[in-house]
Amino acid sequence: MSQADTVTRILDSAEELFAEKGFAETSLRMITTRAKVNLAAVNYHFGSKKDLIQAVFARFLTPFCAKLDKEMAALIATTKEPNLQQVLGVLARTMLTGVHSSSNSNKLSVFMRLLGLAYTQAQGHLRRFLKSHYNETYNRFISYLRDAHPELSPREIFWRIHFAIGACVFTMSSIEVLRDMAQADVGEDTAIDEVMNQLIPFLAAALER
Numbered sequence: 001m002s003q004a005d006t007v008t009r010i011l012d013s014a015e016e017l018f019a020e021k022g023f024a025e026t027s028l029r030m031i032t033t034r035a036k037v038n039l040a041a042v043n044y045h046f047g048s049k050k051d052l053i054q055a056v057f058a059r060f061l062t063p064f065c066a067k068l069d070k071e072m073a074a075l076i077a078t079t080k081e082p083n084l085q086q087v088l089g090v091l092a093r094t095m096l097t098g099v100h101s102s103s104n105s106n107k108l109s110v111f112m113r114l115l116g117l118a119y120t121q122a123q124g125h126l127r128r129f130l131k132s133h134y135n136e137t138y139n140r141f142i143s144y145l146r147d148a149h150p151e152l153s154p155r156e157i158f159w160r161i162h163f164a165i166g167a168c169v170f171t172m173s174s175i176e177v178l179r180d181m182a183q184a185d186v187g188e189d190t191a192i193d194e195v196m197n198q199l200i201p202f203l204a205a206a207l208e209r
Helices: 003-021 028-035 039-045 049-078 084-100 107-120 124-148 154-173 175-186 192-208
Strands: none
Touching: 003 028, 003 039, 003 049, 003 107, 028 039, 028 049, 049 084, 049 107, 049 124, 084 124, 084 192, 107 124, 107 154, 107 175, 124 154, 154 175, 154 192, 175 192
């Protein structure tokens, strides 16, 4: 097995187990057992459990943020002052094309469960890691909200953003359950991109209100 294969197997196993059981409840031994590698391989490639958690997030967020920055630059080039629905539309399309269409169709849902865990489980190192690596992209999005609504205080912006993140995490981490419910309750087979289309105006209204 090549080193690249070993790293991928460790990351895949860690991602799945963290999403299933949580960060604190998942041991390195559980990860190595599922990945069929020894503990020395984890220590060699990642150094510690904290570093492995950060690597799981980086595998999604680094290419995602790079693509999002590129797509937002293209939007600004054609629309000097985009509204929030347009900004959220770019965000949604980037999420879908960057993750859901990959070989693992469940990747976005898994990542959203991980993001939810980052809020509910004490992982101070992860917050510091995300801020140090991805704050520029996050702040760029915040600037669109601030420019559109200069009357909002930093406190109001903080709560609106995190309520919106909560809605995204719940919706996308439970996407298959919600699709099954829609099928049972309203007889509708809803594609994931259509769920996104339903979510975007809701989020825009919540952020702009």
